Amino acid sequence: MTAQFDMFADDAPTVIRRSRSDGRATPVMTEDDMVRHLQETGRYRILMKLQPRPVVQLPDSAFPLRGVIIDTETTGLSSRKDEIIEIGAVAFSFDATGTIGAVTDVYGGLRQPSRPIPADITRLTGITEAMVAGQVIDFDRLEALVTPADLIIAHNAGFDRPFCEALSPIFADKAWACSVSEVDWHARGFEGTKLGYLIGQAGYFHDGHRAVDDCFALLEVLDSNGQDQAGSAFAELYAASQRSRVRIFAENSPFDLKDHLKGRGYRWSDGSDGRPKAWWTEVADADLKDELCWLRSEIYRYEASPPMKRLTAFDRFKG
Structure with missing residues (x-):
């Protein structure tokens, strides 16, 4: 008696079939069932291909x-000299508690x-010269999608926001949130x-490093609840x-205390962007x-009053 699992069948449900002595196949x-059985052994981890929401x-x-x-x-890491070659945007609805509703619009575009x-x-990225x-970019479509937004989310907004603002002013006066920090x-x-790690641990895999695919992947991760968490990751982010x-x-x-600052998470500004050096x-x-x-006791060792700037989502993550 032989067994076969058709992993590529288009019709659901996929079945394992065993050949009977009379030559006919019996669904088993x-x-x-197969996914559940493999998971229950404790020896397998199952990833499901992420399907974009309608x-x-x-x-x-x-x-x-x-x-x-x-x-x-x-094309690179600097928003001052490098350029966007692809942008993806997925719009969705949500309420004041951070509960996600439905996808309301999608746009993806390449740019030479x-x-x-x-x-x-x-x-x-897999993006070639021939592709671009x-x-x-269809700015009319992009503006129609972005204009109604109450919040723009990027997975590393400190990278994406400066590039987006260099691309178009429609991004400049929006509230931004960073799903990394x-x-x-x-x-x-x-x-x-x-x-890629977040989506994998959430139980999915997807075609990474293409803009719209990554947007849909992030949406799924944000809409999930973590262990011992009362709300979704998006509710926390919002x-x-x-x-x-x-x-x-x-x-x-003091220069000789720069490692203390670095170790506490401080970053260096060279003053070229208008911030203090x-x-x-x-x-x-x-x-x-x-x-x-901490600054006064460990760095300055006197009652210093360092420059400060209060930030909201409207001016955070700017270049």
Whole structure:
């Protein structure tokens, strides 16, 4: 007696069939049964291919807010000299508690840059010169999708926002949130923050490094609840976006204490972007007093008053 599992059947449910002595096949397991059986052995981990959510033409009025997930593929890391070669955007509805409703619009577009795409970018993204030749972004479509947004989300908004604002002014006056820095993924049972890892640990796989695919992948991860979590990752992200933060510049800090600042998470600004030339960090309002105490006792060793700037989602993550 032989057994066969048709992993590529288009008709659901997929079954395992065993040949009987009379030559006829008898269904034994559905695909769901097989997945459950493998998982129950404790020796297998099953990943399901992520399917993009359908676009709903008439959103439920119970979800009056609009979010847009943005992803970009670029020719390099600098928004001042590199360019977007692909942008993806997935719009969705949500409510004031951060509960996601439905996908309301999708846009993806390629763009021919002014200079050739570096070979390492093509290897990473799969985007070739032939694919972008003559391609331009449909700004009317993109503006129609972005304009109603109450919040724009990017997985590393500090990277995507400057590129998007260099591309079009429609992004400049929007509230932005970062799904890397404003979600405590560790508390949700994840051991990393890269999108490929998050989607894999959530039980999916997808075609990564293409903009719209990555947007849909991030939507699924944000709509999931972590271990011992009362709400979704998006609910946590939305709540974080409503809170202001304070950027502190440790101006005139002693050079020999730069490793102390670095170890505490401070980053260096060379002053070329209009910020003070100094090590800087961002803290929540509730942590401001403790951070100033640390600076005064461990770095300055006097009652210094370093420059500070209060930030909201409308001006965070700008270049």
